[in-house]
Every structure is written in structure tokens, then in C-alpha cells.
Amino acid sequence: MNKLNFLQPDKNNLYTYLYTGVILVALSIFIVFLNSFFNKDIVSFLPGPISFFLPLILGFTGLHLIRIDYSGLRFLDSINKNINTNNFNAFLSLLIVFIVIKSLPPLLSWFILDANIAGDSKDVCTGSGACWTYIKIWFNRFMYGMYPNPEQWRINLSFIALAFLGCVGFFATEKFKKYLTLYYVVVYPLIAFFFIFFFISGGPIFFDFSYGIIAAVISIILGFFIPSKFKMYYFIIVPITLYILLKYVFFYEELIELGKLEALEWVETGAWGGLSLTFIVSFFCLIFCFPIGLFLSLGRRSDFPIIKYISIGMIEFWRGVPLITVLFMSSVMFPMFLPEDMFIDKLVRVIIAISLFEAAYVAEVIRGGLQALPRGQYDAAKSLGMGYWKMHILVILPQALKLVIPGIANTFLALVKDTPLIFVVGLLEIVGMLNLAKTNPEWLGFAMEGYVFASVLFFIICYAMSKYSYNLEQKYKTER
Amino acid sequence: MNIKKLLPQLLTLLVVILVFGFFSYNAQINMENRGITFGYGFLSQESSFDVQFSLIEYDGSHSYFRAYLVGLLNTILVSVIGIIFATIIGVVVGIARLSNNYLINKTAAVYVEFFRNIPLLLQIFFWYFAALRALPLPQDTEPMFGVFFLTIKGFFVPAFVWNNLDIFIYSIIAAIISIIFVRIYAKKKQEKEGIQTPVFSISIGLLLILPILSFLFGGVDASVEIPVIKQLSQSGFTYEGGIKLPPELISLALALSLYTATFIAECVRAGVQGVSKGQKEAAASIGLTPNQVLKLVVMPQALRIIIPPTTNQYLNLTKNSSLAAAIAYPDLVLVFAGTALMQTGRAIEIVSITMLTYLSLSISISIFMNWYNKKIAIKEK
Numbered sequence: 001m002n003k004l005n006f007l008q009p010d011k012n013n014l015y016t017y018l019y020t021g022v023i024l025v026a027l028s029i030f031i032v033f034l035n036s037f038f039n040k041d042i043v044s045f046l047p048g049p050i051s052f053f054l055p056l057i058l059g060f061t062g063l064h065l066i067r068i069d070y071s072g073l074r075f076l077d078s079i080n081k082n083i084n085t086n087n088f089n090a091f092l093s094l095l096i097v098f099i100v101i102k103s104l105p106p107l108l109s110w111f112i113l114d115a116n117i118a119g120d121s122k123d124v125c126t127g128s129g130a131c132w133t134y135i136k137i138w139f140n141r142f143m144y145g146m147y148p149n150p151e152q153w154r155i156n157l158s159f160i161a162l163a164f165l166g167c168v169g170f171f172a173t174e175k176f177k178k179y180l181t182l183y184y185v186v187v188y189p190l191i192a193f194f195f196i197f198f199f200i201s202g203g204p205i206f207f208d209f210s211y212g213i214i215a216a217v218i219s220i221i222l223g224f225f226i227p228s229k230f231k232m233y234y235f236i237i238v239p240i241t242l243y244i245l246l247k248y249v250f251f252y253e254e255l256i257e258l259g260k261l262e263a264l265e266w267v268e269t270g271a272w273g274g275l276s277l278t279f280i281v282s283f284f285c286l287i288f289c290f291p292i293g294l295f296l297s298l299g300r301r302s303d304f305p306i307i308k309y310i311s312i313g314m315i316e317f318w319r320g321v322p323l324i325t326v327l328f329m330s331s332v333m334f335p336m337f338l339p340e341d342m343f344i345d346k347l348v349r350v351i352i353a354i355s356l357f358e359a360a361y362v363a364e365v366i367r368g369g370l371q372a373l374p375r376g377q378y379d380a381a382k383s384l385g386m387g388y389w390k391m392h393i394l395v396i397l398p399q400a401l402k403l404v405i406p407g408i409a410n411t412f413l414a415l416v417k418d419t420p421l422i423f424v425v426g427l428l429e430i431v432g433m434l435n436l437a438k439t440n441p442e443w444l445g446f447a448m449e450g451y452v453f454a455s456v457l458f459f460i461i462c463y464a465m466s467k468y469s470y471n472l473e474q475k476y477k478t479e480r
Numbered sequence: 481m482n483i484k485k486l487l488p489q490l491l492t493l494l495v496v497i498l499v500f501g502f503f504s505y506n507a508q509i510n511m512e513n514r515g516i517t518f519g520y521g522f523l524s525q526e527s528s529f530d531v532q533f534s535l536i537e538y539d540g541s542h543s544y545f546r547a548y549l550v551g552l553l554n555t556i557l558v559s560v561i562g563i564i565f566a567t568i569i570g571v572v573v574g575i576a577r578l579s580n581n582y583l584i585n586k587t588a589a590v591y592v593e594f595f596r597n598i599p600l601l602l603q604i605f606f607w608y609f610a611a612l613r614a615l616p617l618p619q620d621t622e623p624m625f626g627v628f629f630l631t632i633k634g635f636f637v638p639a640f641v642w643n644n645l646d647i648f649i650y651s652i653i654a655a656i657i658s659i660i661f662v663r664i665y666a667k668k669k670q671e672k673e674g675i676q677t678p679v680f681s682i683s684i685g686l687l688l689i690l691p692i693l694s695f696l697f698g699g700v701d702a703s704v705e706i707p708v709i710k711q712l713s714q715s716g717f718t719y720e721g722g723i724k725l726p727p728e729l730i731s732l733a734l735a736l737s738l739y740t741a742t743f744i745a746e747c748v749r750a751g752v753q754g755v756s757k758g759q760k761e762a763a764a765s766i767g768l769t770p771n772q773v774l775k776l777v778v779m780p781q782a783l784r785i786i787i788p789p790t791t792n793q794y795l796n797l798t799k800n801s802s803l804a805a806a807i808a809y810p811d812l813v814l815v816f817a818g819t820a821l822m823q824t825g826r827a828i829e830i831v832s833i834t835m836l837t838y839l840s841l842s843i844s845i846s847i848f849m850n851w852y853n854k855k856i857a858i859k860e861k
Contacts, residue, residue: 082581082583083581083582083583085580085581089581092583092584093584096583096584096587303485304485304488304489306490306492306493307488307492310493316839316843319842320839320842321799321835321839321842322799322802322813322838324802324803325813325817325834325835328813328817328831332821332827333828333832335510336507336510336827337503337504337510338506339509340509340510340513413597416599417597417599417600420599420602421803423806424805431601431602431605434605435605447613448611448614451605451609452606455598455602455603455606458597458598458602459594459597462597462598463593463597466597
């Protein structure tokens, strides 16, 4: 080997190289550190360009000196293996370290050190940092939009209740596990819909809902005493009968009386907003787009030509246009398609539009899963005498859906990230509220704080979702 | 065909027809009530609104169709800029994601996770309302490299003033055509005699020499026009000459490319990781140099995995560019589905044209992709 071995340590002078290298790297980092945190340039006696590049040159030489194949020191070896494998890598590593050190002080000072959070008007924001007072004062609006302040407990209560109901799956006993799918696909969305429709929206209609709750509670309590043989029929018949009895026989007079009272103030959907609206819209679209997408994907793979081409047309149409034009359509074009006296609420129109739009993407994802299944699965199911629906529900879909968990999660993430677009129809979720707050004459000039705040919120939500989907994927992974 | 197969199809068809019939019946009645007749004749009428930024000559006296073209061109402009930058950033970050350097790897990962988990609209707003608003006024701007001026009113760059531009373009086209011929010739030669021709250096040479020849002999002449500051009023300044890129365009292109780059990075990473290790080892064992391994074995296989999802991302970027409407960049949606719709009130016609434009764009790309996928698919026996 007559390779040029310039400045490479060998057996004899190992420690000289090591100490020099470590000192050089430490020195370079120290210079940058002093420069960025204390604004002191200890190498300013050198001419401009040299003093600018000096830390880089020092660190680079140092890293070059300590690059040893195997030293026996754990720390040194891991450095060499991870960030110092060759000259180019060493250079990039140094650059990244320096940039991080350089950018820490301004970020720290903007976020924390020079930021203001006390007080409740713009005047307290005198520092050069962020004005978190602005977020504090507007926090309610960012969360609830124009929803009246004294009524906001309704939103909180609904969300907490729904969160608890959503956790039922974790506590279900073995016996009820098989009903969980039914619960999550049918019962839970219905409950959520009732909560949002009756509770958040409010109005005298709320009492309908309270009868429903009473009927459900009574029938569940009584349900414990019913032999399991009849439980299914019981739970279909009794709650509905109870509800009708309660509403139209026992408390009919009270209903009329209470209806006049308007116990829960009615809040129109135009006043909803903020992060809670983001949740509501994405929740409903998520619920609706999945079954629609499922049927579209099955339709696209159907043997019936008419159904097949209608599905293809639907999917390709929604996938081909941007969401913003779909929302434009739902706001300016769709009312033209309805009879004159028929009016559909803005929020409902938006939810329908986004659901149909995302359903097309879900359909394509599921189709990928269906295509990935080997033909043998279909043949085996058919040879057992299963029909189309039985085959799909029992054999094909469980396997196909398992395969496409990441894809579906990505689509749902895209859906959550698309919700801010509803500003097109004048619904102000959190990004829309930010833009509104930004133009408030009392609070001009705090756009940055608002956007940073919303970005962090969205990042937390979406990152949590993607991590959860990753866990789900690992949980249901089966060797094939 | 038995009844069991026919019935569901007919029922579906009936439902679809009924829904469409219901909609079109209502639309007809509604339009009659409002006194609008359906038709695309309005496209040739005078538009009488102005557009801030346009690639072709346009003012209020032009037709609505011209306004449509202005919007379409602006959409294409921002998409092309976004695609170029997204590809560059995406490829770099994707390769960085594969690096065995811990710091580089993690930095790229943080970038990807951060930018793709924040709604694009929020990013556009951030760049437009927060970041670019912090730029200096035109009169306080320090020039970058003496000729670029990044101000709150936009980015002013020098423009080329060409003489005989057409000859220059012809020379480039000639260079490209000759490169194609050289490649064909080199391939034939290699198949026949096994001798490789340095195609790459010849191509670069051709691309340089032919345009230079056009400068020397074709009478092509280019001069640079540098933006100069100009006072409009007491405190209003602007730059004249050169090309002005409005802040809307910059923030939109920035947000689009940073956002889409994260997805392209993941595509690149998946593609390179998708090439099995055995391929590289086999290639090395038959004596190919590392460069040849990369060029002849890894890249062709990786590209087969990378290109389809990346094209999809390009398509997404083009569709996402319609978010321009939120910051008043005059793209197709804002100019046509916004201003023109407000002026004419022809919701159905305008929304349908806008949707059809995007639809034809994406369908043509997906047809091309299907053709391409079929072409590059591994022919299995």
C-alpha cells in the first residue's frame, strides 16, 4: 500500500494525534459557541475571511486527526463511525453542528428569553422576541372560533365524552371484542353525530337527545338482567320503544313546555370555528370517506361493467381536481343544483365535498391492497362456497385493509392538513381565525407568533397520528 | 347474462341518472329564474378587470378567454418553478436520509417530518404574511452579489436583453438533436464492437459549443439589464428594469417546493432502498467500478421505483398550486374561478372549465404514467 498517508495517526504517535485532534475540535466548537452565545469574536485579530472560516478549518483538521479505525474508546469509536467516516462527512457534520449552535441563541431569545406572555394588551410586548400575550388573549378564539364564550363548555364536554367513548375499545372484554368493529363503524359515529348536532349546535331540539340518552341508559341497565340469548333482539327493540314512549306518551306535555324555554342556546354553524372546527370537519370526513372509498374500490374491481365504469369515473374525477375547486363548486355551483327552497348548511356541504374528495384517494389506496392479495385467496374463498359479500367481508377485506394501513393513514393525514382550505366557503377554522386575528387593528404585526403556534399544534396532531399509524401497522403485521 | 347480474347494474345506473337529472333540472329552473342562459359565449366578451402579474400581455380590454390563459400560464409558471426546486431539494434530502452520517441523517429526518406534517396552506401563509413581510423596503435593500434585490415588494433580478434570440434557441435545439444522434450511434457501436463512447462529455461539449458558435457567428448578442432603484413618491420606491418576481410567487413557490420535497425525498429513499443488496454485490463481483454499479445497475432499478410516485407528487404540486388563491397570486383559480366568476355570475360554466382544465392535465399525466410504467416494467417470463 503506497497510498498517501498524509497526517494519519499510526501506532507510534497515536496519542499525540488524538490529543491534538480533540483539542482542535473543542477549540473550534468553543469559538463558535462564544461567538453565538456571548457575541465575542476571539479570533477577530485575523483578517475577515480567515477568521470566518477558522473554526471550520480547525474542526476539520481535528476530525481528520482523530479518525482511527479502532481505538478501543467507545465514545471516540462511535463518533468516528457515525459522523466522521470520511472527509466529506466530517465537513458536513461540522457544518451542521455549527449551524445548530449559531441558530440556537436567536431562536431561544425569540421563543423564550425576550418573549412576553404577561399582561393582556399589545403594550406589554416591548421585547424583541415573540409576543405570546397575543396567543394568550386570542386563545379562546383560536380554539372555538366565534362560538359564544359562556357556551364553550358544550364543545369541551362533547369532545371529552367522545374521547372517552372512543377509548371503549381498550377496556372491552373478550366477549365484546367481536362487536367492536360494529361499534366503531356504526354506533360511535352515530353518537358523535348526535353529540355535535344536538349538543354543540343546541336549540330546543336538544331535548330529543336527552330522551335518547335516558332511554339508552335505562335499557343498558335493564340489559344486564336479560338472558344473553335474547340480548340482540332486546337491544334493537327496547331502546327505540322506550324513546318513543318517553317522548310521545310520558313527557309529551313537558316537551312542548321545554321547547319554548330553549334551554340550550342555538349556535349557527357560521359561528363555529377554531381548532374545534378542524376536529369536527376532519372527524366527520374521516368517518364518511372510509366507507365511500371502500365501496368505490370494490366497484372499481367489480365484474359489472356499468358499476365499474361509474366507479372509475367517480374516482378519476375527484382525484383529478384540486380540493379548492371542489370547495368552490360546493359553495357557488352546488346551490344552483338544488331546488330553490332547499338549503343545505355550509358546514354540511363542505363535509360532503371533502368526504367525496378524500374517498377517491381512500379508494385507490384500498384498491392497491386488494390487488396485492394473491389470487389464491379469492379462489380459496370461492371454493368454500362463499358469495361475493361473504368472501370480501370475511377473507379479502381483513387482509387487504391490514396491508394498506400506512396508505390510509397518509390519506387521513392529508385530510386533516386539507381542512384549513374551508376558508374558501367562509368557515374559519384555526388558520382562518389566525388570518382574522392578524387583521385586527389592535393586534397588528403578530402574524409570526400566530403561524408558529398553529404550526406547532398541527405538527403535534399530525405527528401523533403518523406515529399511531406506524404502531398499528406493526401490531397487525403478519408474515405471509 | 342473467337477471342477478343485470339488476344491480341497472339500479346503480338508474340512481346516477336520477341524481344527475334532478341536478340538471334544478339548475335549469334556477338559471331561468335568474335570467341566465347557459353557454360559453361570454368567453369572448371584454373582461374589464386587471391582473397584477401576467406572462402575456393583458389588460381589461382583453377577453375572458385571455384572462383564462393568463391564469393558466401563471399556474404553469409556479408549478414548473416548484417542481424544479422540489426535485432538487427532494433528491438531496432523500440521499441525505440514506447517509450513514448520524447528524446528516437526523437533520434530513427532522426536515421531512417537520415540513410534511404542517398544512401547506399554513406554510404559504407563513412565508407570505410572516417571513417575507420581514424583508426590507426597496430603498433599504442591500443588493445580493450586487445585482439581486430581495425586497418586501418582490425579488428583483437582472434580465437578459437578447438580439436574435431565435438563432440561440435553434442552436440549443440543434445541440439536443445531435446529442440524441450521438447516443444512438454510441449504443449501436457498443452493441456491435463493445467499445464505449464517452457520451456524457460529448453531450456537454455539444451543449456548450453550439450556443457559443451562435454567439460568435450567428449574431446573437445578450446584455444584462440590472434593476435600478426609482423613486415613485415621497417614500415610495421601486426598482425598474430587470425581472420582478412578486412576493406572492416567491412565497407560493417556496412553500410548494419545501412541502413537496419532503414527499419526493421519501420516494427517493424508498427507491434506493428498494434495490436489493444482492444486485450491488453481483454487479461488483462481475468487475464493474463503483460508478458503473451506480449508473448501470442501481439507478435504473431505483428510478423504476422512484419515478411513478414522484410524478404523482408533481401532479399534487400542480393541483396544490391552486392554493394561490389564498394569497392573491393570480393563478387559474383566482383569476378565473374568482374574479371572472364574480363578474359574470356564470358559476356552472366557469367552475366546470376550471375543473376540466385540471382534470385534463392530471388525466393526461396519468395516461402517460401508465404508458411509462408498462414500458419500464420488468418483463417476467
